[in-house]
Amino acid sequence: MNFSMNLPVIIKFVIDLLAVLLLALGIKGLSKVKSARDANRLAAFAMLLSVIGLLSYYLGTSGIAIQSWTWIIIGSIIGSLLGAILAKKVPMTSMPETVALFNGCGGMSSLLVALGVAIFPISNSLENVDFFKSLINEVSISVSIFVGAITFTGSIVAMAKLQGWLSTPSWTQSKVRHFVNIVFAVASFLAFFDLINGNTTSIWLLVIASSLLGIGVTLPIGGADMPVVISLLNSYSGIAAAAAGFVVDSQLLIVAGAMVGAAGLILTQVMCKGMNRSLLSVLFGGSLSAQSTASGSSGEYTNITSCSVEECALTLEAASKVIIVPGYGLAVAQAQHTLREVTKKLEQSGIEVVYAIHPVAGRMPGHMNVLLAEADVPYDQLKEMDIVNPEFPSTDVVLVLGANDVVNPQAKNDSTSPLYGMPVLDVQEARTVFVIKRGMNAGYSGIKNDLFDLPNTSMVFGDAKQVLTEMIGELKDLGVGEK
Amino acid sequence: MSFISLLWVLLLGSLLGLELIGKVPPTLHTPLMSGANAISGITMLAALTLLVKAGGNVPLLIIGSVSLGFALFNVVGGFFVTDRMLAMFSRKPSNKK
Numbered sequence: 001m002n003f004s005m006n007l008p009v010i011i012k013f014v015i016d017l018l019a020v021l022l023l024a025l026g027i028k029g030l031s032k033v034k035s036a037r038d039a040n041r042l043a044a045f046a047m048l049l050s051v052i053g054l055l056s057y058y059l060g061t062s063g064i065a066i067q068s069w070t071w072i073i074i075g076s077i078i079g080s081l082l083g084a085i086l087a088k089k090v091p092m093t094s095m096p097e098t099v100a101l102f103n104g105c106g107g108m109s110s111l112l113v114a115l116g117v118a119i120f121p122i123s124n125s126l127e128n129v130d131f132f133k134s135l136i137n138e139v140s141i142s143v144s145i146f147v148g149a150i151t152f153t154g155s156i157v158a159m160a161k162l163q164g165w166l167s168t169p170s171w172t173q174s175k176v177r178h179f180v181n182i183v184f185a186v187a188s189f190l191a192f193f194d195l196i197n198g199n200t201t202s203i204w205l206l207v208i209a210s211s212l213l214g215i216g217v218t219l220p221i222g223g224a225d226m227p228v229v230i231s232l233l234n235s236y237s238g239i240a241a242a243a244a245g246f247v248v249d250s251q252l253l254i255v256a257g258a259m260v261g262a263a264g265l266i267l268t269q270v271m272c273k274g275m276n277r278s279l280l281s282v283l284f285g286g287s288l289s290a291q292s293t294a295s296g297s298s299g300e301y302t303n304i305t306s307c308s309v310e311e312c313a314l315t316l317e318a319a320s321k322v323i324i325v326p327g328y329g330l331a332v333a334q335a336q337h338t339l340r341e342v343t344k345k346l347e348q349s350g351i352e353v354v355y356a357i358h359p360v361a362g363r364m365p366g367h368m369n370v371l372l373a374e375a376d377v378p379y380d381q382l383k384e385m386d387i388v389n390p391e392f393p394s395t396d397v398v399l400v401l402g403a404n405d406v407v408n409p410q411a412k413n414d415s416t417s418p419l420y421g422m423p424v425l426d427v428q429e430a431r432t433v434f435v436i437k438r439g440m441n442a443g444y445s446g447i448k449n450d451l452f453d454l455p456n457t458s459m460v461f462g463d464a465k466q467v468l469t470e471m472i473g474e475l476k477d478l479g480v481g482e483k
Numbered sequence: 484m485s486f487i488s489l490l491w492v493l494l495l496g497s498l499l500g501l502e503l504i505g506k507v508p509p510t511l512h513t514p515l516m517s518g519a520n521a522i523s524g525i526t527m528l529a530a531l532t533l534l535v536k537a538g539g540n541v542p543l544l545i546i547g548s549v550s551l552g553f554a555l556f557n558v559v560g561g562f563f564v565t566d567r568m569l570a571m572f573s574r575k576p577s578n579k580k
Binding site: 023024026027028030031032033036037039040041043044047050051054055058062064065067068071072074075076078079080082083084086087088090092095096098099102103105106108109110112113115116117119120136230231234237238240241242244245246247248249250251252253254255256257258259260261262263264265266267270271357366367369370373374379382384 | 486489492493494495496497498499500501503504505506507508510511512513514515516517518519520521522523524525526527528529530531532533534535537538539540542543544545546547548549550551552553554555556557558559560561562563564565566567568569570571572
């Protein structure tokens with residue numbers, strides 16, 4: 001073996017090593033506010049590097065045919081362009097569904113690679129076709145298809161549900177769904193073993209059964225559990241990538257896939273903790289609303305006080321400390337900028353304003369932070385639950401904007417409630433609580449909110465943006481923020 | 484590359500992933516998820532390998548190309564959207580008027 005033959009191998013080895021290092025640093029950096037943006041770019045650069053490494057390796061060894069180049073260019077231009085356009089255009093409020101969509105496509109990619117290799121075995125894998133090697137090949141192809149298909153259909157269902165294109169069908173809340181999913185799972189496994197035994201036609205059964213399993217598992221999951229599912233599916237797409245790495249014999253793919261898979265799992269766990277739910281109950285317990293009707297905790301409201309925007313503004317004017325509790329309703333109403341104008345006025349009058357961020361407010365952890373950052377709210381005013389909770393007793397006014405379950409005192413007081421044990425914001429400890437809400441509809445969990453019945457709580461009915469716009473006018477009339 | 488050493492790679496990669504994100508402020512959960520998601524599009528390397536090795540097999544070339552498209556949609560979109568989110572955090576608190 002002479003040196004020039006080995007050069008491409010050595011170059012690829014060095015580039016791959018560098019890419020893994022940069023990817024690891026990227027993921028690590030993404031978990032700190034200061035370094036996050038650079039870390040993201042570093043990871044993107046590492047990905048580019050890995051592509052250059054792979055292409056230069058093949059250029060230096062087997063060469064790349066013109067035909068291959070053509071299809072490489074077609075695929076990359078279309079994929080990158082669509083991705084870039086969507087990423088630029090999508091509103092910040094639909095971030096969770098966007099991540100779900102991207103994630104599903106990653107899963108689809110792994111699925112297609114495995115499918116391609118299964119139908120048209122690539123010439124290289126015929127080099128030493130001993131039994132063991134071909135078995136590994138079959139297994140990794142099957143795993144890649146199985147996980148890839150679940151990731152794809154699961155993510156698409158999650159996206160459709162978050163977009164409101166799909167609702168939760170009632171049959172999925174009954175026990176029937178477990179039976180249906182078991183059938184899909186068994187069918188997948190049968191196809192899996194049939195495939196390993198060399199029956200290649202069962203590959204289609206595997207594709208169909210695992211796709212249906214992805215749908216069947218995701219469809220019954222509702223509401224607040226959705227981010228957990230997306231995070232879990234994100235972890236799956238890493239596993240699918242690692243499996244594809246076994247299919248095409250790429251260490252880099254395996255490392256990166258495994259890293260994302262493991263990191264995604266940790267993130268999923270963190271999110272579950274924030275909602276006081278176990279991963280198992282998220283996956284198999286069905287949505288919270290179904291349980292709540294069974295346990296009878298969804299009673300009638302008896303003591304609702306509603307008030308006008310004017311009264312609310314008057315109370316705000318007299319306050320010295322105000323805490324804002326944002327939720328999904330704020331995101332839906334796109335009212336973050338209007339809210340910022342209101343709080344600016346309050347601050348100018350010397351009123352202390354703090355934002356209380358529940359770990360799972362919105363549809364995704366960090367959702368509110370992103371939203372408020374968009375409206376130029378300084379991030380030192382955003383306080384996490386554990387830090388802000390002791391501050392409520394010394395607070396004059398709490399404004400709840402489109403949040404519901406995360407401020408439900410039931411989670412502390414009522415052991416029969418499905419929410420019981422979930423950490424919540426203790427807004428009821430404040431002197432006055434205003435809940436800005438469109439109507440008396442229940443929150444995402446479908447559970448009655450005891451907060452609304454408390455004597456120190458007043459409801460301000462209306463769309464968050466409209467109410468806040470009126471509020472600006474009222475505050476102006478009162479002379480708040482004129483100094 | 485032998486299967487056993489690939490398994491080692493899988494194991495060490497997983498352990499690395501578990502260690503990398505111990506403490507993450509909730510603020511960064513969404514961007515982190517989105518960034519990690521973009522990285523999972525690394526499966527584009529598998530699609531590329533498929534395309535290079537496909538030779539003159541047109542159906543395989545098409546499958547590879549579609550697969551590459553999906554992966555790059557994931558990668559490019561994922562990094563851009565993460566950057567968009569993080570750009571919002573980069574404004575310093577002192578910038579407020």
